[in-house]
Amino acid sequence: MILHVDMDAFYASVEMARRPELRHRPMFVGGAQRGVVLSANYEARKYGVEGGMSSVRARRLCPQATVVPPDFDTYQMVSRGVFAIFGTITQQVEAASIDEAFLDITGSLRRLGDPVAIGERLRAQVTDEQQVTCSVGIGPSKFVAKLASTRAKPDGLLAVRPHQVVEFLHPLPVEAMWGVGPSTAGRLRQLGLVHVADLAHTPRATLQRAFGARQGGQLHDLAWGKDTRRVVPEQVECSIGAQETFGRDTDDVELVRVELLRLSARVAARMRRAGMLGRTVTVELRFADFSTISRSTTLSGPTDVTDEIFDGGWRAFRALNLQRARIRRVGVRVEGLVEADKAFQQPPLDAPDKGMREVEVVADQVVRRFGPAAVQRASLTRR
Incomplete structure (x- = not known):
């Protein structure tokens, strides 16, 4: 049983915790005149402001947005606090980034109970101790857990039980698949493959001829929820x-x-x-x-x-x-x-x-x- 925890607009959330007056107005972290948007709150996202966008374009889309310069020392400190909370649940923690991690809680179920209860406890503890929110996806694999946390955003939890995997995956667009970027998505749509269900019901050999043995096989497996990758914790902690x-x-x-x-x-x-x-x-x-x-x-x-x-x-x-x-x-x-x-x-x-x-x-x-x-x-x- 895997949890995927993804902090909601992490840098922006940390700044709003420090400055509560920013909570209900558009803001983003980044350069005011030059540079890029590192993180935007959901109020700014309503205007089309996104991470990775140039600050100039973000100001054009949302002139009233407050721009906050980044404070990476504080973000690292909050991240350490969040990962310390993960450590109270399981030692099987794989950091995907400063604000994202996979947790294998299989060995914690007997001690802590139902996966949903564990996820809700984690979310409540993160909010209480760090004053930021996170979204949690629960599934039998890293792939399903990752998609579930994306669907749960912002500040939510979604659990996909093993018997629900196919029902959860097949209505999704092909763009939701792990590893499917704009280029691959365009090629899939040219072949008439619009939803994950279309991928699943395409013969494996056909996908391998179109995308190569490795990628084609992986697309077919993931479309049926087959993902054997394990959570790999850091071998040496700093x-x-x-x-x-x-x-x-x-x-x-x-x-x-x-x-x-x-x-x-x-x-x-x-x-x-x-x-x-x-x-x-x-x-x-x-x-x-x-x-x-x-x-x-x-x-x-x-x-x-x-x-x-x-x-x-x-x-x-x-x-x-x-x-x-x-x-x-x-x-x-x-x-x-x-x-x-x-x-x-x-x-x-x-x-x-x-x-x-x-x-x-x-x-x-x-x-x-x-x-x-x-x-x-x-x-x-x-x-």
């Missing part, structure tokens, strides 16, 4: 992180400290599971007004030990010197990852033969066997 939104905004420093420890333990466990070490610890904070800041610190050496990650994160938090700021969400991320068996580590001369890392490795084994509550730090058992 960073590993976790975040948590408080039940209510807080300025309690002790509560933040405990949550930083909890997140550090979660990140460290993920790093050990992935066989990675890192030495740059970043703390991200989102405040009650939805503004976001981050602060990083570099450790003396690469690590995957909870206490060392927490110490770095706590130092980074204290360096912000916040004065009773009300915090909505806190996150911990370790960057600059290297494979554990290739990393050089210089232990201090007085280091014991076995330390906290060995304790945590054993705790990982117990948790895997008996569940997350089997071994915990005492400070994290108190609410």
Whole structure:
């Protein structure tokens, strides 16, 4: 069971979250006088403004549109937050772009329930934590899930069950097919193939003679919903992180400290599971007004030990010197990852033969066997 998640007008949505006054008027992200439109909100799209269009043409189509220059650092930060939410559902996540991903949730169904419930939970969490919307398509293959998310836009969800695939696909125009651009679509229409059903009922050999063995065969298979491609997660992550939104905004420093420890333990466990070490610890904070800041610190050496990650994160938090700021969400991320068996580590001369890392490795084994509550730090058992 595959989910395809596609953010709605991502760059524009991030800017509207920062500037709510733009929500109900046409706007786009890009150059004001030169350059191209990177993302347009749906109000601007009513006038024909689209991504990839020149800014000059966009201003001609919609003179009243507000033009916002891009802020890629903020877009990357929001994207990391969205992908962190994906990680709470499944580790089988394949990034298609900064604002689009496939999730294989087959292994999560027993834990989280029905696919539609999982998709709605994901959409609600993205909206609540990142203040942007996404559309979700659910299907038995990447191809069907991708088409379903396109049909669900904007801010919707569409599930196509295995027995519904043919009924869903066949009425669609051939342009909806994956890999069918304007040139291929024109050739298909010249052959009288207008809908996916027409493709499906054309002999495979005929399509292969017209478009070649590979493309013709693929067109025929996809027209019947046959797609064997799997979700392929990144083999080596450039960073590993976790975040948590408080039940209510807080300025309690002790509560933040405990949550930083909890997140550090979660990140460290993920790093050990992935066989990675890192030495740059970043703390991200989102405040009650939805503004976001981050602060990083570099450790003396690469690590995957909870206490060392927490110490770095706590130092980074204290360096912000916040004065009773009300915090909505806190996150911990370790960057600059290297494979554990290739990393050089210089232990201090007085280091014991076995330390906290060995304790945590054993705790990982117990948790895997008996569940997350089997071994915990005492400070994290108190609410």
